[in-house]
Amino acid sequence: MATETNLTQGVSLDHHHDDHGHEHHEESFISKYIFSEDHKMIAKQFLITGIIWAFFGGAMSVIFRLQLGFPDMELSFLKPFLGHWLDSAGKLDPNYYLALVTMHGTIMVFFVLTAGLSGTFSNFLIPLQIGARDMASGFMNMLSYWFFFAASVVMFSSLFLETGPAMGGWVVYPPLSALPEAVPGSGAGMTYWLISMALFIISTLLGGINYITTVINMRTKGLSFSRLPLTIWAFFLTAIIGLLSFPVLFAAALLLIFDRSFGTSFYLSEIYMNGEALHNQGGSAILYQHLFWFLGHPEVYIVLLPALGITSEIIATNSRKPIFGYRAMIGSMIGIAILSFIVWAHHMFVTGMNPFLGSIFMFLTLIIAVPSAVKAFNYITTLWRGNIIFTPAMLFSIGLVSVFISGGVTGIILGNNALDIQLHDTYFVVAHFHIVMGSASFFGFMAGVYHWFPKMYGRMMDEKLGYIHFWLTFVGIYLVFFPMHYIGIAGFPRRYYSHTSFDAFSTFTDLNMFISAAAIVTFLGQAIFAFNFVWSIFRGRRAPENPWNSNTLEWTTPVSPGHGNWPGKIPHVYRWAYDYSKPNADKDGFGDFIPQNVPLSKTPHSNLEHENEIMNEQHVEDDLKINDHK
Amino acid sequence: MLEQQIDITDEAQETLSMHPQKFAMWLFITSIVMLFAAFTSAYIVRQAEGNWLYFELPNLFWTNSAILIISSATMHWAVLSARKDNLSMLKIAISITTVLGLTFLVMQVWAWQELVVNGVFFAGSESNPSGSFLYVITGMHGVHIVSGVVFLLIALYSVFTYKIHSKNMTRLEMCATFWHFLDILWLYLFGFLLLNH
Numbered sequence: 164m165a166t167e168t169n170l171t172q173g174v175s176l177d178h179h180h181d182d183h184g185h186e187h188h189e190e191s192f193i194s195k196y197i198f199s200e201d202h203k204m205i206a207k208q209f210l211i212t213g214i215i216w217a218f219f220g221g222a223m224s225v226i227f228r229l230q231l232g233f234p235d236m237e238l239s240f241l242k243p244f245l246g247h248w249l250d251s252a253g254k255l256d257p258n259y260y261l262a263l264v265t266m267h268g269t270i271m272v273f274f275v276l277t278a279g280l281s282g283t284f285s286n287f288l289i290p291l292q293i294g295a296r297d298m299a300s301g302f303m304n305m306l307s308y309w310f311f312f313a314a315s316v317v318m319f320s321s322l323f324l325e326t327g328p329a330m331g332g333w334v335v336y337p338p339l340s341a342l343p344e345a346v347p348g349s350g351a352g353m354t355y356w357l358i359s360m361a362l363f364i365i366s367t368l369l370g371g372i373n374y375i376t377t378v379i380n381m382r383t384k385g386l387s388f389s390r391l392p393l394t395i396w397a398f399f400l401t402a403i404i405g406l407l408s409f410p411v412l413f414a415a416a417l418l419l420i421f422d423r424s425f426g427t428s429f430y431l432s433e434i435y436m437n438g439e440a441l442h443n444q445g446g447s448a449i450l451y452q453h454l455f456w457f458l459g460h461p462e463v464y465i466v467l468l469p470a471l472g473i474t475s476e477i478i479a480t481n482s483r484k485p486i487f488g489y490r491a492m493i494g495s496m497i498g499i500a501i502l503s504f505i506v507w508a509h510h511m512f513v514t515g516m517n518p519f520l521g522s523i524f525m526f527l528t529l530i531i532a533v534p535s536a537v538k539a540f541n542y543i544t545t546l547w548r549g550n551i552i553f554t555p556a557m558l559f560s561i562g563l564v565s566v567f568i569s570g571g572v573t574g575i576i577l578g579n580n581a582l583d584i585q586l587h588d589t590y591f592v593v594a595h596f597h598i599v600m601g602s603a604s605f606f607g608f609m610a611g612v613y614h615w616f617p618k619m620y621g622r623m624m625d626e627k628l629g630y631i632h633f634w635l636t637f638v639g640i641y642l643v644f645f646p647m648h649y650i651g652i653a654g655f656p657r658r659y660y661s662h663t664s665f666d667a668f669s670t671f672t673d674l675n676m677f678i679s680a681a682a683i684v685t686f687l688g689q690a691i692f693a694f695n696f697v698w699s700i701f702r703g704r705r706a707p708e709n710p711w712n713s714n715t716l717e718w719t720t721p722v723s724p725g726h727g728n729w730p731g732k733i734p735h736v737y738r739w740a741y742d743y744s745k746p747n748a749d750k751d752g753f754g755d756f757i758p759q760n761v762p763l764s765k766t767p768h769s770n771l772e773h774e775n776e777i778m779n780e781q782h783v784e785d786d787l788k789i790n791d792h793k
Numbered sequence: 794m795l796e797q798q799i800d801i802t803d804e805a806q807e808t809l810s811m812h813p814q815k816f817a818m819w820l821f822i823t824s825i826v827m828l829f830a831a832f833t834s835a836y837i838v839r840q841a842e843g844n845w846l847y848f849e850l851p852n853l854f855w856t857n858s859a860i861l862i863i864s865s866a867t868m869h870w871a872v873l874s875a876r877k878d879n880l881s882m883l884k885i886a887i888s889i890t891t892v893l894g895l896t897f898l899v900m901q902v903w904a905w906q907e908l909v910v911n912g913v914f915f916a917g918s919e920s921n922p923s924g925s926f927l928y929v930i931t932g933m934h935g936v937h938i939v940s941g942v943v944f945l946l947i948a949l950y951s952v953f954t955y956k957i958h959s960k961n962m963t964r965l966e967m968c969a970t971f972w973h974f975l976d977i978l979w980l981y982l983f984g985f986l987l988l989n990h
Contacts, residue, residue: 299813414831426916442918445844
């Protein structure tokens with residue numbers, strides 16, 4: 164419908180659409196809040212589900228950090244939550260420690276930072292920022308959320324299985340994950356995990372197909388690709404990466420299902436279990452790793468790119484400056500997207516890979532530092548001498564730049580296939596990806612929530628609580644993850660239940676306690692956010708139409724846009740999204756920002772030379788058209 | 794007056810756009826391509842590691858390829874007839890295509906039976922990944938053929954209720970795109986298996 168409106172450019176059709184569309188019929192509770200096809204409601208559904216999952220995932224990490232930091236601690240007070248996961252002495256059962264680690268990883272990577280982040284902001288911002296009434300297919304969009312919800316239900320119910328949820332790590336490498344006898348969680352728990360992930364992949368593909376179709380086909384008039392806000396570029400590329408990589412994970416999971424339940428031998432070979440030889444012959448466990456990491460590495464960028472896009476938007480807006488190097492930003496995102504597909508084997512340097520092949524993957528991996536550095540420099544140069552407004556969203560964005568750099572630097576170390584022999588599977592790796600992928604994406608997520616909350620709920624979040632939340636989180640994550648580099652270099656392997664039986668590690672007992680204490684404080688700090696979020700939905704200060712004086716189209720809608728987004732005509736776009744503090748804008752009657760929907764002819768004093776040229780060309784063209792009509 | 798004139802002359806440029814549903818269909822096809830790219834590359838990676846059972850492909854695969862190629866031709870015939878509003882011809886063409894699609898599915902199951910008779914098993918102690926891969930690849934293609942046949946049945950229903958004609962081609966055209974794609978996908982998989990079995 165919206166495409167038709169775009170194509171026919173007539174006001175009459177617009178009115179027609181609005182009349183029969185949404186104003187005259189009351190939506191029932193179910194069609195408005197539950198099976199909604201409105202992209203804004205679906206975005207909120209993703210957001211709230213994501214936040215709930217984040218608290219579950221975070222709580223799990225606190226429990227296993229208690230085990231790691233205070234190995235002798237009695238955890239009986241957690242009995243009401245953990246039940247038989249604790250043994251009679253009040254200690255965490257080692258199997259369930261592994262379950263907690265596995266579930267923490269799965270939940271955070273897929274449910275929070277993929278569905279929660281990309282699902283929320285792609286859904287919310289794509290139609291609003293490109294000037295569309297909704298997604299290309301509202302129905303597919305609704306299905307995307309409900310497949311995610313079904314995946315969530317299956318994953319959540321696996322927590323209550325007698326034998327526990329999956330315990331093989333979030334990467335679920337066979338043979339550990341393929342043999343139910345290997346660990347309790349590889350029984351029913353693993354089956355639930357695979358079903359849940361299959362549903363999740365369907366959800367991601369449905370969402371991704373919709374995002375790409377919408378961005379390409381439903382942009383409002385004048386919004387060429389070279390004028391798209393960087394947020395949309397980021398969501399667009401993220402969706403493409405997802406579309407190309409998730410089917411491969413599906414293939415890997417399908418073969419694993421056949422191995423587990425049908426007796427094939429894709430990943431299994433020559434295994435003895437309790438002294439008995441299994442029938443499986445000729446499988447290859449490394450094959451699974453190749454397939455898994457072909458998704459797994461792009462997944463890192465599926466998680467990170469939306470956060471980077473959100474940051475670009477927020478930093479430019481709150482520095483009151485155009486983003487530095489707009490085209491370089493797009494180029495580096497495309498570069499990252501392409502490179503993400505040809506570096507997967509750097510996760511597999513120690514699998515017996517040919518060292519020459521390893522050095523090729525090292526070379527390709529290190530190239531990613533180039534576009535990443537371009538992005539980091541562009542953020543900093545955008546901030547440079549800007550008229551910075553420190554909103555909570557801005558603080559989280561600047562925080563993202565900080566963790567993106569400090570985590571990215573260790574990536575250069577890990578990407579080296581010689582150094583990786585020492586560092587592989589240690590806490591150094593844990594520190595690296597929690598800073599560069601986990602924290603950076605989380606900061607982008609939070610920045611996005613603080614920034615677009617007024618558009619989502621028509622109210623403002625409390626700034627003071629936002630500042631407290633930011634500083635607790637920012638200081639907290641550095642205190643948690645920075646020391647992990649040291650214990651990683653010292654050789655602490657990740658995923659171990661306890662390190663107390665190694666004398667060499669006893670000097671680091673204090674450091675581990677410190678990390679755990681910091682993790683608990685950081686986690687508790689998130690309660691401030693939860694309170695602020697829920698309280699502001701109902702009691703927050705009413706938001707103005709454009710609280711951050713931003714240029715993009717979503718701020719031209721009413722405070723709480725209805726289904727269809729714009730009550731009247733869809734605005735057209737005449738300029739890029741970054742006309743902040745443009746020289747001479749005051750002579751045209753504008754402050755330090757000129758929204759995208761202001762025609763160039765309205766701003767003769769501040770137009771740049773090439774903008775005047777564009778305008779003149781159009782004058783000539785339109786004069787010809789007018790003559791034709793005569 | 795001047796203000797108005799400026800508004801007219803300062804019109805924003807049209808953006809590129811395609812039919813959203815057709816475009817989404819191509820994206821869906823892309824994800825299927827990635828799925829089979831994963832299977833066939835896994836096949837090559839696994840084959841390179843040795844311990845690989847070599848066997849003859851069932852002869853029925855040749856017949857089945859012919860069936861799919863003919864069904865693609867009849868699908869195209871259906872689209873051409875619909876464009877000319879030749880509805881009786883359209884009914885015949887789309888019916889033949891659907892029947893050929895179903896025949897292909899049945900024949901694939903026969904081909905599997907032929908494999909089992911020859912001692913190539915999907916699972917169990919006598920199986921080898923080479924055979925398992927064959928079943929997975931042809932089976933997943935079969936699953937997609939099932940979805941293609943469902944799509945054909947929907948198109949068939951629309952044809953017989955006169956919802957498809959030269960002015961309303963979207964559904965038929967999307968069905969044709971998908972069916973031709975499944976045909977090409979099969980030819981790729983068959984060729985791949987011929988070269989690497």
